Amino acid sequence: METIQLSEAPVQMEEVSIRSNQGAVVDEPAGLPAAAKLPQAEPVVAPPPITPKNRSRALGRLLKMADEFLDSDSLHQASELYFELFERYDDTPEAEQAEDRLLDVALLYEQNGEQHAARSIYERLLKHDH
DSSP, X not given: XXXXXXXXXXXXXXXXXXXXXXXXXXXXXXXXXXXXXXXXXXXXXXXXXXXXXXXXXXXXXXXXXXXHHHHTTOHHHHHXXXXXXXXXXXXXXXXXXXXXXXXXXXXXXXXXXXXXXHHHHHHHHHTTXX
């Protein structure tokens, strides 16, 4: 038996076996204050993968949202959504369209005299040219 000094008074500790949520036997000290015992975490279950048809629909909707930002002159919001499509879903037709739109956004920035924003887009695109 082991003595641990948690506060002014010593606490006597002894090992007891308990079953975890998964059925494994776990040795845990008995006599711990309730606040010192952590609840057992439930296992995280990943959701099922999206179907190819629905993946394409979702990507198409994201591209349309970005286009709507562009149409309303919200260039920053449009470019961020285009970049998300371009960088995260680079194996899709929507990513290729997003890349084209990013070049359009950069040109608009240049025409508005915002060369630094245009340059940022060009450089970020070129980082993916491996």
